[in-house]
Amino acid sequence: MRGEAVLLSNTEEIPGRAIREHHGVVSGSTVRAKHLGRDIMAGLKNLVGGELKGYTELLQEARQEALERMIEEAQKAGANAVVNVRFQTSSVAQGAAELFAYGTAVTVG
Amino acid sequence: MEAEPAFPLLRLLLPLLLLAMGWLVGGAIERAHLRRLRLREIHWRRLPLVTLREPPEAWQVQRAGLVVGSVVVSIDYWKRMMAFFRSLVGGRVRAYESLLERARREALLRLKETAHGAGFDAVLGVRLETARLASASRDGEGTAGVEIVAFGTGVTRSQEPG
Numbered sequence: 001m002r003g004e005a006v007l008l009s010n011t012e013e014i015p016g017r018a019i020r021e022h023h024g025v026v027s028g029s030t031v032r033a034k035h036l037g038r039d040i041m042a043g044l045k046n047l048v049g050g051e052l053k054g055y056t057e058l059l060q061e062a063r064q065e066a067l068e069r070m071i072e073e074a075q076k077a078g079a080n081a082v083v084n085v086r087f088q089t090s091s092v093a094q095g096a097a098e099l100f101a102y103g104t105a106v107t108v109g
Numbered sequence: 110m111e112a113e114p115a116f117p118l119l120r121l122l123l124p125l126l127l128l129a130m131g132w133l134v135g136g137a138i139e140r141a142h143l144r145r146l147r148l149r150e151i152h153w154r155r156l157p158l159v160t161l162r163e164p165p166e167a168w169q170v171q172r173a174g175l176v177v178g179s180v181v182v183s184i185d186y187w188k189r190m191m192a193f194f195r196s197l198v199g200g201r202v203r204a205y206e207s208l209l210e211r212a213r214r215e216a217l218l219r220l221k222e223t224a225h226g227a228g229f230d231a232v233l234g235v236r237l238e239t240a241r242l243a244s245a246s247r248d249g250e251g252t253a254g255v256e257i258v259a260f261g262t263g264v265t266r267s268q269e270p271g
Contacts, residue, residue, distance in 0.1 A: 008175035009262040011162040011234040016170040016264075047127055049135040049185030049208070050142065051215070052254045055242060056181045059256055063177065085175055087258060089240035097242060 006071045007081035007108065014081050017108040023077040027102035028069025031092060032062040059099065063087060066101040079105035127186045135185025139211070146214050153221045158261065162234045169267040176232060176263040178219030181242065182212040183254040209255070213237060216259040229263030236260055 007014050034055065066087075074082050085103035092098045164170050184192070188204035195202045216237065224232050238258045 007173065009173055009234075010175060010236065010260055011262050013163075015164050015173045015233065015262065017173075047131055047135075047186045048138060049131065049183055049188065050138045052181045052183055055254055055256070056179060059181060060177075060179060063179070063258075067175075085260075087177075087238060087260060089238070089256060089258070091240070091242060097240075 006074055006079070008067070008071075008085055008103070009081070009083050010085045010103075011083065013083055014106075014108050017081070019081075019083070019106045020109045021079075021107040023074070023079045023105035023107070025102060026070050026073040026077060026079070026082060026105045027100065028066045028071070028073060029098060029100040030062050030065045030069070031096055031098045032058060033096040034058060059089070059097065062097070062099040063101065066099045070101045070103065074103075074105040077105045079107055081106050081108045128190060129187075131186030131188065131190075135187055138185075139207070142211055142215075146211065146218065149218050150214070153218060153225075156221050156225060156230060156232075158217060158221065158232045158235045160235050164231075164233055164264060164266075168231065168264065170264045171267050172228070172265040173233075173262050174227060174229070175260065176220055176224045176227060176229065177258065177260045178216045178221070178223050179256060179258040180212050180215045180219065181254040181256045182208060182215075184208050209239070209257070212255065212257040213259070216257040220259040220261065224261075224263040227263055229265055231266060232261040232263050234261050 007017070009015070013019055067085075070082060070085075082103040082105050085101060088098075088100040090098050090100070184204060188208070192202050192204045195204070217235075220232060220235070224230075236259070240256045240258070242254045242256060
């Protein structure tokens with residue numbers, strides 16, 4: 001991440017800081033497909049149930065990337081924080097998922 | 110004209126074998142997971158998670174930041190079969206209830222662990238989301254797993270509440 005770290009929160013404000021300026025909605029997204037090896041492993045894991053670690057990690061990485069893209073957009077808008085961050089996951093196609101993060105870019109004092 | 114299956118006995122036995130494996134291994138995994146969940150929940154009981162969006166006044170918040178905990182889980186073969194039979198008559202599908210309950214508890218614990226790792230001692234505005242992941246095989250008809258995401262705003266308090 002370049003420059004000063006952008007503060008994130010999923011509440012209306014950054015607790016302990018005052019919002020000075022609003023810059024509108026910023027968002028970031030990424031579409032990820034599982035690779036075949038992971039899908040086969042998950043298929044085997046499906047027999048006995050439990051956590052599918054490969055998918056957990058894949059989606060975590062993807063969510064992080066979506067957040068980073070959102071942060072970049074916020075920095076371009078001149079914000080130093082994003083409040084009310086929301087996530088959305090949707091299965092757009094077979095074997096692929098979209099991770100979407102959005103929020104309101106603000107300047108906090 | 111269908112060809113005679115090479116191993117007719119195997120064709121019959123394989124699903125039964127998978128069922129038995131799901132029942133035995135899946136059951137053991139579930140019990141072990143529930144045990145671990147209980148221990149970890151006791152360990153993290155001093156780190157509060159709240160769904161409130163604003164901190165109680167007693168918490169003098171020093172620092173805040175977004176924290177996330179997530180898990181992808183799937184159901185075992187035996188439970189999937191039980192759920193299928195249940196869907197014929199309707200009613201509570203306990204097999205899925207217990208899976209989702211375990212997954213939510215796991216996601217919340219990971220949220221706490223992430224929050225602690227980032228130096229926070231409480232999480233505000235906790236939200237839980239559930240998403241189904243379509244399987245790459247069978248034209249996306251099957252379910253590869255269910256993802257539970259827990260997220261919230263981690264805060265550092267300068268004072269213990271109350």
